[in-house]
Amino acid sequence: xxxxxxxxxxxxxxxxxxxxxxxxxxxxxxxxxxxxxxxxxxxxxxxxxxxxxxxxxxxxxxxxxxxxxxxxxxxxxxxxxxxxxxxxxxxxxxxxxxxxxxxxxxxxxxxxxxxxxxxxxxxxxxxxxxxxxxxxxxxxxxxxxxxxxxxxxxxxxxxxxxxxxxxxxxxxxxxxxxxxxxxxxxxxxxxxxxxxxxxxxxxxxxxxxxxxxxxxxxxxxxxxxxxxxxxxxxxxxxxxxxxxxxxxxxxxxxxxxxxxxxxxxxxxxxxxxxxxxxxxxxxxxxxxxxxxxxxxxxxxxxxxxxxxxxxxxxxxxxxxxxxxxxxxxxxxxxxxxxxxxxxxxxxxxxxxxxxxxxxxxxxxx
Numbered sequence: 001x002x003x004x005x006x007x008x009x010x011x012x013x014x015x016x017x018x019x020x021x022x023x024x025x026x027x028x029x030x031x032x033x034x035x036x037x038x039x040x041x042x043x044x045x046x047x048x049x050x051x052x053x054x055x056x057x058x059x060x061x062x063x064x065x066x067x068x069x070x071x072x073x074x075x076x077x078x079x080x081x082x083x084x085x086x087x088x089x090x091x092x093x094x095x096x097x098x099x100x101x102x103x104x105x106x107x108x109x110x111x112x113x114x115x116x117x118x119x120x121x122x123x124x125x126x127x128x129x130x131x132x133x134x135x136x137x138x139x140x141x142x143x144x145x146x147x148x149x150x151x152x153x154x155x156x157x158x159x160x161x162x163x164x165x166x167x168x169x170x171x172x173x174x175x176x177x178x179x180x181x182x183x184x185x186x187x188x189x190x191x192x193x194x195x196x197x198x199x200x201x202x203x204x205x206x207x208x209x210x211x212x213x214x215x216x217x218x219x220x221x222x223x224x225x226x227x228x229x230x231x232x233x234x235x236x237x238x239x240x241x242x243x244x245x246x247x248x249x250x251x252x253x254x255x256x257x258x259x260x261x262x263x264x265x266x267x268x269x270x271x272x273x274x275x276x277x278x279x280x281x282x283x284x285x286x287x288x289x290x291x292x293x294x295x296x297x298x299x300x301x302x303x304x305x306x307x308x309x310x311x312x313x314x315x316x317x318x319x320x321x322x323x324x325x326x327x328x329x330x331x332x333x334x335x336x337x338x339x340x341x342x343x344x345x346x347x348x349x350x351x352x353x354x355x356x357x358x359x360x361x362x363x364x365x
Contacts, residue, residue, distance in 0.1 A: 030052060035069065036129055045067055072111070078099065085115060110140075111135070192208055217279070220246060234268070235264050247283045255291075261301070266363055267362075277338055282357045285331055297317050314356070320351075342361055344359055
């Protein structure tokens with residue numbers, strides 16, 4: 001049935017030209033489905049709909065007029081969205097929702113529904129105007145995107161879990177390796193000490209003792225590595241303080257005091273052994289030469305970040321380092337070789353009194 005005089009509503013809406021009004025003609029002809037409901041009647045029924053609405057829903061004009069819009073709802077229509085519409089109408093407010101509706105043949109479509117009150121000059125609501133738009137393609141596309149996003153998220157979580165498990169296994173393996181290396185170094189140190197007791201030559205014994213100190217320093221490095229949760233980085237700052245304290249303690253020189261001021265300095269774990277040996281050589285040299293013959297004194301340690309570099313400063317208040325002994329000693333040669341290996345710079349200077357050694361090396365973030 002064609003719409004004929006249903007547009008008498010335009011008179012109530014103050015359209016002076018009735019059927020000839022261009023707005024009325026536009027509403028009838030527009031491709032956007034539109035309806036008008038009358039809240040003054042019981043159950044706020046539809047009193048006007050254009051042909052686009054009839055085409056969208058599959059219902060004829062006679063099947064639509066006089067019915068509440070809820071006849072388009074079905075078993076899968078979201079009751080929460082329906083409640084939003086009902087509350088907006090009760091409050092006389094506009095509302096827009098995406099609502100699953102049903103056509104006459106039972107097929108579904110997603111309806112982008114917009115409902116707005118129409119008021120007269122006194123501000124009273126005379127009608128509700130509702131426009132519809134079939135947005136099924138958009139909603140279905142959003143569902144596909146959401147499902148794909150969910151699948152991607154699940155895959156990310158699965159791979160993250162696998163990577164985490166692999167990292168934990170690698171961490172356990174590396175910690176076990178460091179633990180075993182530390183134990184082996186400790187055993188080597190014990191064997192060398194037993195051997196040293198049977199040697200009567202003081203020079204050979206002194207050389208063995210120096211080697212034992214280096215073995216102990218390496219064992220300390222590997223002990224810190226297997227105790228660390230970060231397998232990629234090594235905190236040189238805290239290690240330096242422990243190492244200096246251990247060297248002083250191992251010497252039995254209780255009259256040597258330690259002043260330490262350290263910050264966290266992270267270096268690659270692969271450099272830990274070399275830097276540990278450098279520190280050991282510097283501190284051992286200070287204990288043996290700066291405080292010879294039981295001389296008491298003080299060793300100061302500073303460790304801090306300086307831009308992209310880390311700085312370790314070790315100073316004593318002894319008589320100062322003999323230049324000839326520094327340049328000819330095995331320890332000095334070892335420090336130079338290890339410094340080049342890790343890209344570090346090691347400098348000696350006068351501490352007035354005593355000697356200051358600076359170790360400058362690149363650090364990680």
